[in-house]
Amino acid sequence: MTPPLFEARGLGKTYRLGEARIEALAGVDVTIEAGALVALAGPSGSGKSTLLNLLGLLDEPDTGTLKFSGREVQALPESEKTLLRRRLLGFVFQSFHLLPVLSARENVEYPLVIAGVGRNERRQRATEALAAVGLADRLDHPPDRLSGGERQRVAIARAVVHGPAALLADEPTGNLDSKTTAAIVDLLFRLNQERGTTLLFATHDPALFARAPRRIRLADGRIVADERDGGG
Ligand code: ADP
16 A cells, blocks of 8 residues: 655644744644645644645654655655655745746756756756746746746746655745736646645635645644545
């Protein structure tokens, strides 16, 4: 049987700021199957980003365990975690995080440069990834000549160009107007449906949250609701 993609038990994270201790996550149990589409909501400061960072192997929990594809993450050396992250995960953020001096295509090629993919294949895959997000005619544009929605499309193309198992998105539409939001969400949902890419996204937007077939609510670092549509 295929193990779940993410399996967290008692996951906790406390930040220390001088004397102050902030318990960002207070023991989260969650299992996410490969191919799932999961929305994460909760007030500001409820731990959404912290949870995404832990599941995305970007940060270490203080307590609890995380299995990624059945492998106990804490037992892995840092180099192995980095490899898993680069090969199997993709990230999208509210503020796009594109490199301003690179064109759209060069931004999308960047993770493939790090992965050691040769120049021709890199170019081809980046071009295809941009075409898949509707930007075939924007390959050479730098980010500052793209709209907000187009920038986020470039960021999504960059996040999936290596064919990750999961895409983790932290407020991916937080900086976009409602029409652009709808288009970006359609794109993310399509990636999930057509490619089977597991999608986990945090959002403040109730309408967007409601669209996900599985909806997890956080409050004060804990999961307070975990709902699924019937039959899925
Ligand atoms: P959310 O994404 O739901 O807004 P976060 O996971 O960003 O919540 O934050 C949870 C709590 O942890 C908040 O109280 C926040 O201020 C705190 N926090 C997050 N990151 C850090 C950090 N790097 N240093 C100190 N406190 C942090």
